[in-house]
Amino acid sequence: AQRVTQPEKLLSVFKGAPVELKCNYSYSGSPELFWYVQYSRQRLQLLLRHISRESIKGFTADLNKGETSFHLKKPFAQEEDSAMYYCAPLYSSASKIIFGSGTRLSIRP
């Protein structure tokens, strides 16, 4: 069965500190991987996709196939990064996107 694990429910860091939100997925072929974000009172929206290999709002995510991980990182957290973050693999065999349980990131001033 396809699974995705985000071990931290809440992550609280100081402004300017590095941030790493963890995501591990079960291996079933090679899923396409996404991070979605939901800011307060806003819709859930795409943050970044593995396949694009881009940095969005200073965030990057590295796919480690050996560890089946797709951790989200930012070197210097900003207050506006406070939000709920979801890791979401797409398993083409099932043709559906599943979501992790989410990590709430809180940036302290």
Next chain:
Amino acid sequence: DVKVTQSSRYLVKRTGEKVFLECVQDMDHENMFWYRQDPGLGLRLIYFSYDVKMKEKGDIPEGYSVSREKKERFSLILESASTNQTSMYLCASSRTAGANVLTFGAGSRLTVL
């Protein structure tokens, strides 16, 4: 801008009532999805659809049904609402070809008393 519109932002229903949650997208997306969002559980897929009149069960379909009579509209139906269906319901859509990126609606918060 892709728009996914959910007809009701807040609903309060009684146990046993039939509930309809409507979702409309205006960008000709083939795929539509219903998720429920609960604290600590994240988003769980209820049903999805890849085409008109087609539907597939997600991970938690029990107690729900769906209808997709037109490409732009995907309805979630709770035949007999129960208190454990109190939740935030999110509709999303995506294209079949290309990015597989989901565009979400604002959500419908359902409270079942």
